[in-house]
Amino acid sequence: MTDSPYAARRARVIEAMNRLGGGVAIIPTAPEVPRNRDSDYPYRHDSYFYYLSGFTEPEAVVVLDSRNGQSILFCRAKNEEREIWDGYRYGPEAAREVFGFDAAYSIDELDARLPQLLANVPALFYALGASARQDEQIRGWLNTVRAQSRAGVTAPESAHDVRAILDEMRLVKDAHEIGIMARAGKISAQAHVRAMQTSRPGLREYHLEAELLYEFRRHGSQFPAYGSIVATGANACVLHYRAGDTECRDGDLCLIDAACELDGYASDITRTFPINGKFTAAQRTLYDIVLASQQAAIDATRAGARFDAPHEAAVRVLAQGMLDTGLLKTDTHGSVDDVIASKAYSRYYMHRTGHWIGMDVHDCGEYRETAPNGGERPWRALRENMVLTVEPGIYVRPAPDVDERWWNIGIRIEDDAVVTANGCTLLTRGVPVDADEIEALMRG
The missing domain is CATH 3.40.350.10 (Creatinase/prolidase N-terminal domain)
Incomplete structure (x- = not known):
């Protein structure tokens, strides 16, 4: 060698x-x-x-x-x-x-x-x-x-x-590593496509998990990169839910967070899609907000930006969406800045927008730099060939102050991004994220 x-x-x-x-x-x-x-x-x-x-x-x-x-x-x-x-x-x-x-x-x-x-x-x-x-x-x-x-x-x-x-x-990947991660991302994307095309009311979550695992192994992956999350309906509001025996019901969404490991390197993809192939109006509204927040985070991912810049960009879009839809009340939270300052968004978005990924799905490496003069440690600056996930979401549990049309809608969209000088390259876009494209794929 x-x-x-x-x-x-x-x-x-x-x-x-x-x-x-x-x-x-x-x-x-x-x-x-x-x-x-x-x-x-x-x-x-x-x-x-x-x-x-x-x-x-x-x-x-x-x-x-x-x-x-x-x-x-x-x-x-x-x-x-x-x-x-x-x-x-x-x-x-x-x-x-x-x-x-x-x-x-x-x-x-x-x-x-x-x-x-x-x-x-x-x-x-x-x-x-x-x-x-x-x-x-x-x-x-x-x-x-x-x-x-x-x-x-x-x-x-x-x-x-x-x-x-x-x-x-x-923390900074070489060409050998990025090449493997790109292949892992391609395999994982193919598995998500298969799950979308297989989906129909009446299946169980474990049926879709089986399709994922089959596709991973069929293309040479040695392992899943982590325990596969296949969550339908209300289960999609449980962040680390594992695929179970819940029936996939007509009208529900399915959130799949699953990916393969290839030659020691992980990939990490989440997609959310309608079981019957057609988003309802409420599902589509929240889905488009999450997708817009992910795009904002992707746009903020580049060499020289701080690690938290994608998260801040995603939160701003999500906060505005929560106000626009009434998930957060404008009489309580007058502006996006108020929502962010009070962290009111965390009721529906309670995790960060990304993490390092590499040999481990939550890869090693500090997220903050050494503090000058012992003060608060600043978020570290992104460098070319660092690889991180971009994964905003919205999760709405039933509550008396929440309009029923939003109940039990859980949405997350996640891709793996290689940092470049002027932006980032996504390794996992072999499976669509646009709602119209997802519906077209499922019809096909």
């Missing part, structure tokens, strides 16, 4: 370690997790580990040594009997060559070799507190090093959270 990005990322981490005085970094992958009895959950690697290795097998650790610039992989040894049961293993020798490491050893050698690597280094770089089991391993290795103090061997005198380095690296 000489032309892969993984070795280059490891080199960048080592450079960052050296700027902090140097040391050894330890980045383990995720453990296998039992589901019940002798059955495990489907295995998914740790994102930080995969970002530096491209390696998907369990029981593996990346070690970076800034003293000599070396990257080392510990992984499972070849074992014909286990491979018959569990599948192919690279083994250290093949993994070293294929994944571009300077050295590779069996995971069985980890406890013997780590104290040697940690001896006489100034600092340890590690995800402090991320895993009690891994913390215990680290303590054991450090105590082994300290036991040699009479021989002049020293243990690391300081520790750094390696995630602080990796979070900043992962």
Whole structure:
């Protein structure tokens, strides 16, 4: 994998370690997790580990040594009997060559070799507190090093959270990552199209979820990026609702927030559409408000803008829509500015307009910058090739002071946006957002 990005990322981490005085970094992958009895959950690697290795097998650790610039992989040894049961293993020798490491050893050698690597280094770089089991391993290795103090061997005198380095690296995507995310977005969009075209009264939410999952796997996705939200009628007003057995009823909306993971990278799409293929007048009114708010947020997404600029743009449109429709009363809230200042909009729009997305659907990276002179931390400025979601919504629960025509209407529209110098590029518009286009798609 000489032309892969993984070795280059490891080199960048080592450079960052050296700027902090140097040391050894330890980045383990995720453990296998039992589901019940002798059955495990489907295995998914740790994102930080995969970002530096491209390696998907369990029981593996990346070690970076800034003293000599070396990257080392510990992984499972070849074992014909286990491979018959569990599948192919690279083994250290093949993994070293294929994944571009300077050295590779069996995971069985980890406890013997780590104290040697940690001896006489100034600092340890590690995800402090991320895993009690891994913390215990680290303590054991450090105590082994300290036991040699009479021989002049020293243990690391300081520790750094390696995630602080990796979070900043992962926040700005390279061409390799954006290419995968674009393909993931395309697959997810195709799945939403299939769900819209399948929709009809009488189906259950899980029927539509099955169509999504089928389309994900049919096009090569390894997993859903998160638990699929398929919510009809009143369920669409529950933000993290999971697909259940509720019947899709004639005249109701269906909100689907679902997307796939491809080669370690997530996509994230939400669409809201009428079960019978035709918006009612009330549904269309609120839908168009949400769509206009999303467009305002998209227009505000560009390099140099603050992270909260898209949210502020969306809120202004939503607030005006709430006043225009009577969801918020003008005799109580005289203007859009009043609505925003009092946060009255949060009754119907209670979440933010976006989040980072990448290897994790809610990806790593700080949303605020360091505060000058210890004051309030400002929202960070967007940079080219950051990727975030844009997802405003309106959710109206029944209440005595709310006109019944709006009851149980839940609408969210979400796309994934790559920040560019002059705006953003949407990765997920393979499924329509315009109400007329949705109705035409469903008729077809």
